[in-house]
Amino acid sequence: xxKARTSFARTGAVHFALIAYTLVALxxxxxxxxxxxxxxxAIFREPLAIPTTESFSLIGYETVLKQGDFIGYFQNSVVVTxxxxxxxxxxxxxxxxxxxxxxxxxxxxxxxxLALGIMIPIRLGTVAILQGMVATNLVNTLTALIxxxxxxxxxxxxxxxxxxxxxxxxxxxxxxxxxxxxEYAIFFRLVLPLVRPAxxxxxxxxxxxxxxxxxxxxxLAPAETTKTVTLxxxxxxxxxxxxxxxxxxxxxxxxxxxxxxxxxxxRQLIRGITAGAVK
Amino acid sequence: MKxxxxxxxxxxxxxxxxxxxxxxxxxxxxxxxxxMILPLIETLRQSFYNxxxxxxxxxxxxxxxxxxxxxxxxxxxxxxxxxxxxxxxxHMAVQNxxxxxxxAMLSIPKLRFSAxxxxxxxxxxxxxxxxxxxxxxxxxxxxxxxxxxxxDLVGMKWLFAPWLGRPDSALIAVSLISVWQYVGIPMMxxxxxxxxxxxxxxxxxxLDGVTGWSQFWKIKLPLILPAIGxxxxxxxxxxxNAFDLIxxxxxxxxxxxxxxxxxxxxxxxxxxxxxLQLGDRSMGATIAAIxxxxxxxxxxxxxxxxxRRMRRYQF
Numbered sequence: 001x002x003k004a005r006t007s008f009a010r011t012g013a014v015h016f017a018l019i020a021y022t023l024v025a026l027x028x029x030x031x032x033x034x035x036x037x038x039x040x041x042a043i044f045r046e047p048l049a050i051p052t053t054e055s056f057s058l059i060g061y062e063t064v065l066k067q068g069d070f071i072g073y074f075q076n077s078v079v080v081t082x083x084x085x086x087x088x089x090x091x092x093x094x095x096x097x098x099x100x101x102x103x104x105x106x107x108x109x110x111x112x113x114l115a116l117g118i119m120i121p122i123r124l125g126t127v128a129i130l131q132g133m134v135a136t137n138l139v140n141t142l143t144a145l146i147x148x149x150x151x152x153x154x155x156x157x158x159x160x161x162x163x164x165x166x167x168x169x170x171x172x173x174x175x176x177x178x179x180x181x182x183e184y185a186i187f188f189r190l191v192l193p194l195v196r197p198a199x200x201x202x203x204x205x206x207x208x209x210x211x212x213x214x215x216x217x218x219x220l221a222p223a224e225t226t227k228t229v230t231l232x233x234x235x236x237x238x239x240x241x242x243x244x245x246x247x248x249x250x251x252x253x254x255x256x257x258x259x260x261x262x263x264x265x266x267r268q269l270i271r272g273i274t275a276g277a278v279k
Numbered sequence: 280m281k282x283x284x285x286x287x288x289x290x291x292x293x294x295x296x297x298x299x300x301x302x303x304x305x306x307x308x309x310x311x312x313x314x315m316i317l318p319l320i321e322t323l324r325q326s327f328y329n330x331x332x333x334x335x336x337x338x339x340x341x342x343x344x345x346x347x348x349x350x351x352x353x354x355x356x357x358x359x360x361x362x363x364x365x366x367x368x369x370h371m372a373v374q375n376x377x378x379x380x381x382x383a384m385l386s387i388p389k390l391r392f393s394a395x396x397x398x399x400x401x402x403x404x405x406x407x408x409x410x411x412x413x414x415x416x417x418x419x420x421x422x423x424x425x426x427x428x429x430x431d432l433v434g435m436k437w438l439f440a441p442w443l444g445r446p447d448s449a450l451i452a453v454s455l456i457s458v459w460q461y462v463g464i465p466m467m468x469x470x471x472x473x474x475x476x477x478x479x480x481x482x483x484x485x486l487d488g489v490t491g492w493s494q495f496w497k498i499k500l501p502l503i504l505p506a507i508g509x510x511x512x513x514x515x516x517x518x519x520n521a522f523d524l525i526x527x528x529x530x531x532x533x534x535x536x537x538x539x540x541x542x543x544x545x546x547x548x549x550x551x552x553x554x555l556q557l558g559d560r561s562m563g564a565t566i567a568a569i570x571x572x573x574x575x576x577x578x579x580x581x582x583x584x585x586x587r588r589m590r591r592y593q594f
Contacts, residue, residue: 005422011387011390012545014384014387014390015391015392017380017384018381018392018396019396021377021396021400022396022400023400024459025400025403025459025462026399026401026402027443027518028403028414028415028418029402029403029406029414029578031414031418031425032414032417043423044423044424046426047423047425047428047568048425087310090306091306091307091310094302094303094304094306094307095303095304095306095307095308097303097337098289098300098303098304099304102297102300104297104300108562110304110308113316114308114311116316117311117315117316119512119574119578120319120517120571120574120575120578121516121520121574122314122319123318123520123522123543124317124322124520124567124570124571124574125315125321125322125518125567126318126321126322126550126563126567127318127321127322127325127550127560127563127564127567128317128318128319128321128322128325128564129318130317131560132314143454145543147310147314148314150310150314151310151311151313151314152315153313153450154284154310154311155311156308158307161309161419182299184302184454186300187303208405212405212406212407212408212409213407213523214407214408214409214522214523214526214527215522215523215547219551230409231588233409233410234409234527237409237413243587244423247413247417248417251410251413254409254410255406255410258405258406258407259402262398262402262405266398270397270398270401270467271418273464273467273468273471274467274468274470274471274474275471
């Protein structure tokens, strides 16, 4: 009896602690979104209240959509992120296949060379990256960002995907070879479909730092036509510091796509981080 | 005739020129080398060059001497380096224990709603620094008054101060914002490590009467040390490469009075220039080289000392 009671009390304490931390994690996000739908007076008078019919206002969103080219920033972010992920997945899977499938001289060395970039941040080469982009006239183009993010994402992609490709059965590939499939056909038609779950994990991992990056957009592509959402909201908010409605609405607009994607992909992402420990 | 033909064919098949390997490797290798490795090497090379009397010349370790000792540079540099270490130590002292505690609670078997807690607590990690920085700037702002209001509810209003605006507390405040954002990563990695401990080990411990706290300290903690090692090195690399959050919350000058300046913001100002200060490519490259050496030292220490000493538990 007493044992059952202590374990009940312990479970209660654990839930209390977890609920408390969940509140700490979610409260700032909730506060921002709730207040973005309120009038200026209501934001200051009752910051913690949820918007009511009385205090509801879209004035902040109107300002944001009128003043900043947020739709343009969004397009830039989507183009940069999607193209970079596609290139990372394609090039990364090809290299991972070469490293895991064939024995050739320098295989291990090549693997180590590509793995260097997992630990050494690409930012440290910014001085020369900017010079290179100036020399090739790529400053203020989305291409510059795509190139940098592709290089940034490749090391981890090659590492994760080659681990996965080692688990694809040799019999299957050899059966393909006997049937006269070329090595390219084996890769694209047999192996790629089998490593799709790993590709999804890599895609999510690659996406987050690209979408959220401020450093390279700030340095390589700060022009109005090439601003990403992260840089765009940074500059917009900097200009509208005193317009609280606009600031809160801009923040909510930036949070929204991440929130939607997270709700859809959270299972995939968490399984990826925990290397499948969470079913 | 026929058998000879076959042996020749087999011989050719054994050593064909396997161009496909090159084709598979080339795109990744080309982009990675051209955009990441070569610029990194070039940046390191430029840290040995500077413009002397209008001539771009090799100056050996001259740039480093200036950075460490010249009155125009040294104060800023040592300040940024010290702040960066404080930034890292606060992460290690706050982020990792909270992460471990959350993971330990989440891994209790048959805990209800654990998937919900997990998902919710990880959310801030996905938000960009810009969002996180501004949200906290608003919450901590005395103008809006959310933070003092909340502290009033628990009777601690007297403790409130505009932390981000004071030189003695700004660095701690910014570090804690970063901890708030990133606590999800140690939580997840350690959670996975805890789930990977085989049930037999736990059952054996319980048969021996080792339960609860002592089970965590004596059985589980030693088994998750490798995960804690990985978390620590990830934190180290991330912290010595940080920039975005401080730039968003405190601006490029990393105020107040440089109290939140770390190597990332110093690199940005030096290389790119800010307000009256002109950009300096050579000194920028020098700071990047220092950051490279610090990160390299940390990673090497982890790979060759810590990871080797840690006993590998095989199940």
